[in-house]
Amino acid sequence: MSNNIVNGMLGLCVADALGVPVEFHNRETLREDPVVGMRAYGTHNQPAGTWSDDTSMSLCLVDSLLDGLNYEDIMNKFVEWYEEGSYTPFGEAFDIGIATSRSLQRYLDGTKPLQSGGTTEYDNGNGSLMRILPILFYLQSTYGDKFYEQDEAFTIIHNVSALTHGHKRSQIACGIYITIAAKILEESDLATAVEQGIAYAMNYYQEHGKFDSEIAYFQRLFSEGFASLPEDQINSSGYVIDTIEAAVWCLLNTRSYKECVLRAVNMGEDTDSVAAVAGGLAGLHYGYESIPEEWLNVIAKRNYIEHVCQTLHISFYKEAIGKLCRFIPYFKVATKVCRIPYETREKQIIIGYPSYDKALLEFIDEVYSSNLMEKQYTSITQQLDGELANAIETADFNLLRAILTYYVRADRFCDGAWEGAVEEKVFLRILERLNELGKINGFSVKQENSGCHSDS
DSSP: OOOHHHHHHHHHHHHHHHHGGGTTOOHHHHHHSOOOSOOOBGGGTBOTTOOOHHHHHHHHHHHHHTTOOOHHHHHHHHHIIIIIOTTSSSSOOOOOOHHHHHHHHHHHTTOOGGGOSBOSTTOOBSTTGGGOTTHHHHHHHHHOTTGGGSHHHHHHHHHHHHTTBOSHHHHHHHHHHHHHHHHHTTOSSHHHHHHHHHHHHHHHHHHSGGGHHHHGGGTTTTSTTGGGSOGGGOOOSSBHHHHHHHHHHHHHTOSSHHHHHHHHHTTOSSHHHHHHHHHHHHHHHHOGGGSOHHHHTTOTTHHHHHHHHHHHHHHTTHHHHHHHHTTHHHHHHOOOOEEOSSOOGGGTOOOSOOEEOHHHHHHHHHHHHSSOOOTTHHHHHHTTTTOHHHHGGGOOHHHHHHHHHHHHHTTTTOSSHHHHHHHTTHHHHHHHHHHHHHHHTTOOOOOOOTTOOOOO
């Protein structure tokens, strides 16, 4: 199973790689020889499946967010990419924007992270927009799905942009992009999601006077007929306004991931970045499974990208996993955890409600109060045809959350169903698998009893 971080990041990366070989080609040239799949060499003389700074800088942000939000750490990872070739396909940063390069040099010369990005009219390339997507996942995990209703979320978006691009125009573009992405994850209808995302962002900027001078630059984007504009009125340069317009226009005028990113690439000019910005949104909407396998198969360091995305995904649940794994010692010894008021089990009649161990009830409450409950657990677990318990030891994180939710919800009618899950060591096995996945992804949990004792 995939997750939204993998969906968005691979959507971005694959689109970036499609655009790299034809970067700076004009639209007329690409109409005569359109990109239809992965190409080798071309503009930057790179093998097929090579991604550029769009993906590299996004990976820097993903990797940094594993330890929370730290602007200095993000900049340090940008520097590792810039100077050492870290977070690149083949150890070399071959495509660096001018504004980004200048901001990193200012940082190396001693400027503080949030003052490093350029703030002039000429500092509005797409260098922060192309890498902003991962902050969506941090904001969701920190402030909830409707984070865009909080001022602090926009401040964080603007700060992450300002590391390299501090002008308000670039910050607004990033804010609009992230709210569109958030609404895409909420709404099944793409046009509605885009419309609502833009509306939420523009409401914020219209309510905050310091952005008044810049709102006019986005007028076309939030006008009613934007999606109906002909392609020749859509620019695809590296200017941040052109990039966000082109990306959103491609998204609204296509019906699949493949169609969207090829449309973006074949618009020409800044092909990799326009496609990456569009591809991130298309990946979120259509999902990882929609990306052609023949494209994924040639992506450089695909396993690494998927692993770091999965690690970030699990890291957002680190605290919840830690709290639940405190119960491992309890479940290792727990046996008789349920008492029925009247002994009528042989007749399959229960009189009164079952009485459970206090520790078991604490565990159940901890699960319900965590962010580990999987809303779609029914549809996920039905695919296992009743073999849930047998799937635990090999389950990935999303499937394991669904199995946990299934067993926790099984006793919602107070019929004693939790007793079997304890006696058969199902809860223990789930927690041990959670702990194992935590270790695989770089964090471990102390298995202390912490006062969790059986009442029996």
